[in-house]
Amino acid sequence: xxxxxxxxIIVIPLIAALFVxxxxxxxxxxxxxxxxxxxxxxxxxxxxxxNRVIESGPFSYYLGGWAPPWGIEYAIDYLNAFVLVIIxxxxxxVSIYSKKSVEKEIPEKVVPFYTLFLLLxxxxxxxxxxxxxxxxxxxxxxxxxSCYALIAIGRDGAPLATFRYIIMGTxxxxxxxxGVGYLYIITGSLNMLDVARLLPELYHxxxxxxxxxxxxxxxxxxxxxxxxxxxxxxAYADAPSTVSGLIAPLMTKVAAYMMIRVxxxxxxxxxxxxxxxxxxxxTWMAAVAIIIxxxxxxxxxxxKKMLSYSVVAQIGYIALGIGLANKSGLTGAVLxxxxxxFTKGCVFLVAGAxxxxxxxxxxxxxxxxxxxxxxxxxxxxIGAFSMVGIPPTCGFxxxxxxxxxxxxxxxxxxxxxLLFSSVLNVVYFFRVIQIATFETPMPxxxxxKAYEAVYMDEVPLSMLIPIQIMAAGxxxxxxxxxxxxxxxxxFVIPVGF
Amino acid sequence: MLEYIISKYNFWVxxxxxxxxxxxxxxxxxxxxxxxxxxxxxxxxxxxYVSIGVKKGGATVPIFLGNAHAAHGHGHAIIDVAxxxxxxxxxxxxxxxxxxxxxxxxxxxxxxxxxxxxxxxxLDEIMxxxxxxxx
Amino acid sequence: xxxxxIAIILLTGGLLIYGVEDMPGWGDPDSPASSHVSPKYIKEAxxxxxxxxxxxxxxxxxxxxxxxxxxAVIFTAGIGCILMLRKKRKGEGD
Numbered sequence: 001x002x003x004x005x006x007x008x009i010i011v012i013p014l015i016a017a018l019f020v021x022x023x024x025x026x027x028x029x030x031x032x033x034x035x036x037x038x039x040x041x042x043x044x045x046x047x048x049x050x051n052r053v054i055e056s057g058p059f060s061y062y063l064g065g066w067a068p069p070w071g072i073e074y075a076i077d078y079l080n081a082f083v084l085v086i087i088x089x090x091x092x093x094v095s096i097y098s099k100k101s102v103e104k105e106i107p108e109k110v111v112p113f114y115t116l117f118l119l120l121x122x123x124x125x126x127x128x129x130x131x132x133x134x135x136x137x138x139x140x141x142x143x144x145x146s147c148y149a150l151i152a153i154g155r156d157g158a159p160l161a162t163f164r165y166i167i168m169g170t171x172x173x174x175x176x177x178x179g180v181g182y183l184y185i186i187t188g189s190l191n192m193l194d195v196a197r198l199l200p201e202l203y204h205x206x207x208x209x210x211x212x213x214x215x216x217x218x219x220x221x222x223x224x225x226x227x228x229x230x231x232x233x234x235a236y237a238d239a240p241s242t243v244s245g246l247i248a249p250l251m252t253k254v255a256a257y258m259m260i261r262v263x264x265x266x267x268x269x270x271x272x273x274x275x276x277x278x279x280x281x282x283t284w285m286a287a288v289a290i291i292i293x294x295x296x297x298x299x300x301x302x303x304k305k306m307l308s309y310s311v312v313a314q315i316g317y318i319a320l321g322i323g324l325a326n327k328s329g330l331t332g333a334v335l336x337x338x339x340x341x342f343t344k345g346c347v348f349l350v351a352g353a354x355x356x357x358x359x360x361x362x363x364x365x366x367x368x369x370x371x372x373x374x375x376x377x378x379x380x381x382i383g384a385f386s387m388v389g390i391p392p393t394c395g396f397x398x399x400x401x402x403x404x405x406x407x408x409x410x411x412x413x414x415x416x417x418l419l420f421s422s423v424l425n426v427v428y429f430f431r432v433i434q435i436a437t438f439e440t441p442m443p444x445x446x447x448x449k450a451y452e453a454v455y456m457d458e459v460p461l462s463m464l465i466p467i468q469i470m471a472a473g474x475x476x477x478x479x480x481x482x483x484x485x486x487x488x489x490x491f492v493i494p495v496g497f
Numbered sequence: 498m499l500e501y502i503i504s505k506y507n508f509w510v511x512x513x514x515x516x517x518x519x520x521x522x523x524x525x526x527x528x529x530x531x532x533x534x535x536x537x538x539x540x541x542x543x544x545x546y547v548s549i550g551v552k553k554g555g556a557t558v559p560i561f562l563g564n565a566h567a568a569h570g571h572g573h574a575i576i577d578v579a580x581x582x583x584x585x586x587x588x589x590x591x592x593x594x595x596x597x598x599x600x601x602x603x604x605x606x607x608x609x610x611x612x613x614x615x616x617x618x619x620l621d622e623i624m625x626x627x628x629x630x631x632x
Numbered sequence: 633x634x635x636x637x638i639a640i641i642l643l644t645g646g647l648l649i650y651g652v653e654d655m656p657g658w659g660d661p662d663s664p665a666s667s668h669v670s671p672k673y674i675k676e677a678x679x680x681x682x683x684x685x686x687x688x689x690x691x692x693x694x695x696x697x698x699x700x701x702x703x704a705v706i707f708t709a710g711i712g713c714i715l716m717l718r719k720k721r722k723g724e725g726d
Contacts, residue, residue, distance in 0.1 A: 014704055017704075017707075018707070021711070063696075063697040064693065064694070064696055064697065066693075066694050069668075069669050070669060070673065070694055071694050071695065072695055072697045072698065109715055109718070112712075112714045112715035112718070113715060115711045116708065116711055116712060116715060119704065119707070119708045119711070122704070126701065134589055134592075134698065135697065135698055135701065137593075138596070138698055138701035138702060138705065139701055141596045141599070141705050142701060142704050142708055145599055145600065145603055145705060145708045145709055145712055146708050146711075146712060148603050148604075148607065148712065149603060149708075149711070149712030149715050149716055150712075150715070152610055152716050153715060153716060156614075159610035159611045159614060160623060160627075162607050162610075163528060163531075163604065163607050163608065163611060166535075166600065166603065166604045166607060167531055167535060170522075170538070170539070170600055171522065171538070174538060174539060174542050177542055177593065178542055178545070178648075181542070181545055181546050181549065182651055184549065184586075184665055185549050185655055185656065185663070185664070186654075186655070186656075186664060187664055187668065188665045188666070188667060188668025188669050189668055189669050190585075190589075198668075205654045206650055206651050206653055206654040207651050207655055210647055210648065210650060210651025211651070213647060214647075503658070504657030504658050504659075504660070505652055505655075505657070505658065506658075507658045508652040508655060508658065509649065509652065512645055512649055512652070513645075515644075515645075515648070516641045516644065516645045519641050520637055520638070520641050523636070523637040523641070524633060524634055524636075524637030524638070526633075548658060549665050550665075551658060552659055552661045552666050553659035553660070553661060554661055556661070559674065559686035559687055560684055560685045560686065561678050561684035561685075561686070562684075576674060576675050576678065578671040578674050578675060579661055581674045581686065583665060583666045583670040584670065584673055584674065584677075584686040584687045584689075584690050585665075585669065585670050585673065585690060586665075587687050588687055588690045588691045588695055588698075591687075591702075592698050592699065592701070592702045595702045595705060595706060596702070596705050599705045599706055599708065599709035600709075602709045602710075603709050603713065606712065606713045606716045606717050607716065609716075610716055610717075
């Protein structure tokens with residue numbers, strides 16, 4: 001049984017997705033409990049997989065019993081297992097949250113919504129679990145297609161944002177596929193570990209160089225890395241709340257995982273550092289992304305749009321960690337994937353809760369929100385703390401590692417960028433908190449009437465509890481960050497760093 | 498020289514096709530033209546893969562032509578690798594074709610949504626409408 | 633817009649052509665693509681899967697997991713179109 005945990009991660013949600021239309025045709029209300037129950041399976045199996053990796057090291061699973069490189073294998077190591085657990089935890093929490101929000105925003109489309117929800121999770125898990133370059137493309141397309149459809153049913157500008165996303169996403173996926181083709185023509189293999197074994201002798205070849213660049217650019221497009229980010233803010237902001245709660249924490253982070261995988265497993269780090277200077281270009285792009293993303297976020301008046309630009313900025317942190325290509329930098333990047341998943345999940349779910357109560361999320365209308373929704377807004381406060389980097393939230397620790405990475409790479413400019421971005425984060429998050437907390441209507445002495453009393457008006461528990469779990473996740477992953485690093489993340493770092 | 502051209506022209510042709518598609522995707526203002534560009538772009542990638550599979554020197558389609566029952570069991574000794582082309586790129590491209598069709602389908606559905614909302618598929622006109630209505 | 637598009641395609645095209653230079657010749661039977669993984673498919677497909685068509689053998693058996701993903705892609709696209717385009721008919725309750 002334990003050996004097949006890895007396969008269950010994909011198979012169960014995929015088969016369950018096929019059954020959602022059947023169940024929905026029978027009884028519409030059963031879709032939600034079905035999806036929540038099904039998502040427990042990948043959670044349990046991925047925790048099982050992570051346990052097995054911690055106990056006995058990386059292992060592989062041959063699908064259909066065909067040995068690699070002829071068949072497809074799951075090659076599971078610390079990084080895979082870690083990201084798998086993140087994805088299954090976040091998707092389970094968001095699925096619990098989805099009920100009321102979906103009933104309110106898209107009531108007549110519940111059944112196909114939940115089908116695609118499961119398919120999206122399947123796609124994301126499939127990208128992470130597999131050890132085959134072409135298989136990544138297939139699951140990337142499952143995730144992307146369900147993502148397109150889910151975004152398109154959002155608020156007013158959503159279809160146009162989706163079309164842009166389709167064009168850019170297809171260019172990204174096709175560039176990745178081209179890169180895989182170039183690797184295939186020169187090595188004759190599609191298995192990641194096999195390609196990694198064959199490549200070092202071929203580093204001088206122009207084919208390998210082109211393949212590397214195209215794969216990185218393609219993944220960069222999917223990851224919304226500056227200057228390839230143009231599709232992301234609108235797509236994330238216009239999607240239905242539940243969908244942005246799922247894709248904003250996960251979609252770009254899975255792409256970040258792909259980037260780490262391609263740069264440090266398929267290619268050896270030495271290729272991107274010495275043969276072509278991708279890492280140094282990456283760090284500069286990341287630095288610009290951090291600054292530009294934060295500045296655009298300050299300029300927004302719509303909460304979801306602001307958070308979407310913040311995604312672009314935070315992806316910059318991860319790319320910076322990858323680009324620094326040293327031990328602390330990469331530790332910071334992997335820890336930041338965890339941190340971002342919880343933080344962005346938390347703040348986007350809060351945005352969804354505000355949309356649920358107020359119908360929109362214009363920041364200037366947030367007066368007295370703290371008194372109306374104290375629990376929701378406290379979770380938002382924790383999210384904001386993590387974004388700024390205040391201990392004991394996880395954001396503090398990942399930032400510390402990134403700064404240490406920049407120092408040990410002797411790149412002081414990035415230390416300055418990281419610190420400056422914290423200031424910018426303070427500006428755009430505390431503006432929201434300031435309006436929501438302190439800006440009460442001035443007592444109007446000219447009138448006899450007492451000014452309107454504010455009553456507590458919280459969202460339903462099925463939304464509130466997931467938000468609180470996310471907030472708790474931010475705190476717990478911060479408090480236990482040293483344990484997470486010592487049991488998992490330190491083994492992610494490739495040898496030679 | 499001629500030999501060099503013969504050994505490379507297939508890849509050059511795919512690059513040209515790919516660039517036509519990419520130009521349409523990035524440079525055209527009409528959304529349907531962008532979508533058609535996307536199709537050309539994906540076809541170019543498919544053609545590239547298929548041309549990896551080619552094997553010169555009398556290789557034929559990868560279907561075993563002899564008596565299948567006789568060969569079954571002790572098959573490997575008889576089959577000559579040089580006489581069949583590489584089956585793997587074709588397998589991959591069967592998958593990629595399906596993916597490209599699926600993407601086109603979803604993109605067309607999105608175009609229908611856009612048309613319902615703005616009554617046009619020209620990007621500049623849509624932007625004008627968005628500016629006027631403030632959305 | 634046009635200028636950016638032309639710059640992008642020149643960059644992409646230049647890089648791709650640059651990569652083509654070092655590729656094994658078109659149809660070279662000794663290229664890595666034809667000599668590393670694929671010979672085993674050609675030799676063994678008939679014996680192991682009892683399928684004379686090697687493409688079918690690889691598609692359905694050796695890389696059957698990819699094919700499962702492929703069918704899932706079609707399913708996703710179909711459900712996606714239903715999600716985006718279906719309008720509630722008049723008189724339909726619930």
